[in-house]
Amino acid sequence: MSLVKSQDWVCFIDGDAVHTTSFFGSQIESIIESNPQYSLLTCYTNRLGCDWQIEPSVDRNTNDQKYHREFGESLWNKNKTSVIDVTKNSPMSGVMLLINKSSWERVGGFKEEKMLSIDNDIHYRIRNAGMKAGLMTGIYVQHWYRGGNQRDKKHLL
Numbered sequence: 001m002s003l004v005k006s007q008d009w010v011c012f013i014d015g016d017a018v019h020t021t022s023f024f025g026s027q028i029e030s031i032i033e034s035n036p037q038y039s040l041l042t043c044y045t046n047r048l049g050c051d052w053q054i055e056p057s058v059d060r061n062t063n064d065q066k067y068h069r070e071f072g073e074s075l076w077n078k079n080k081t082s083v084i085d086v087t088k089n090s091p092m093s094g095v096m097l098l099i100n101k102s103s104w105e106r107v108g109g110f111k112e113e114k115m116l117s118i119d120n121d122i123h124y125r126i127r128n129a130g131m132k133a134g135l136m137t138g139i140y141v142q143h144w145y146r147g148g149n150q151r152d153k154k155h156l157l
Contacts, residue, residue: 001109004101012097016144017045020072024139027076028098031136034081039103039131040122041083042092044075047145050093052086055140068142079138087126087133094119095143103131 004010009032013019021027031041044055046068054060058071086092097119104110107125110118126133 001101001104006102006105008101010099010101010104012094012099013141014095014143017095017141018068020069020140020142021076027139028136031081031083031138032098035083035134037132038083038134039100040092040126040133041098041136042086042094042133043096043098043136043139043141045095045141045143045145047143048093048095050090052089053093053095053135058140063144065142068140072140072142075140076138082137083134084137085132086135087131089133091120091123092133092135095145096139096141097122098136103129106131 001010009028011028035041042053044058045053046055046058046060048054055071055075059067062068099122103126104122107122107129111121112118123133
């Protein structure tokens with residue numbers, strides 16, 4: 001975060017997740033421009049511990065890259081820059097976090113001593129500071145997420 005200007009946005013994505021379109025950068029830019037009321041954004045995915053971030057019609061079990069690329073592009077074509085306010089939802093999972101640096105600074109940055117809960121923590125602190133968190137319905141990332149075994153956490157230890 002020290003490398004970017006205060007008005008900039010930074011996108012964090014899990015190492016086991018991948019953007020599903022070749023134009024994700026311009027997608028993100030257009031969503032930020034169209035939704036200036038948000039300070040923290042996330043997106044849809046196929047596997048995750050947070051159910052409201054899983055797009056309801058996605059096939060959660062397939063690892064077919066072609067399927068996920070087509071699914072991601074179809075969501076963009078359907079939803080474009082639409083964002084759902086999730087400020088009051090249960091805390092988001094950080095498969096992808098898009099955050100404005102000035103908002104990040106305002107809430108005191110990430111709690112680095114708790115790597116596995118920084119996503120939940122930043123969502124709560126954004127909400128408690130009176131800022132908004134949103135779900136970008138036109139952005140979708142494919143998430144390997146523990147190889148489909150949501151109970152296995154060995155890779156995190």
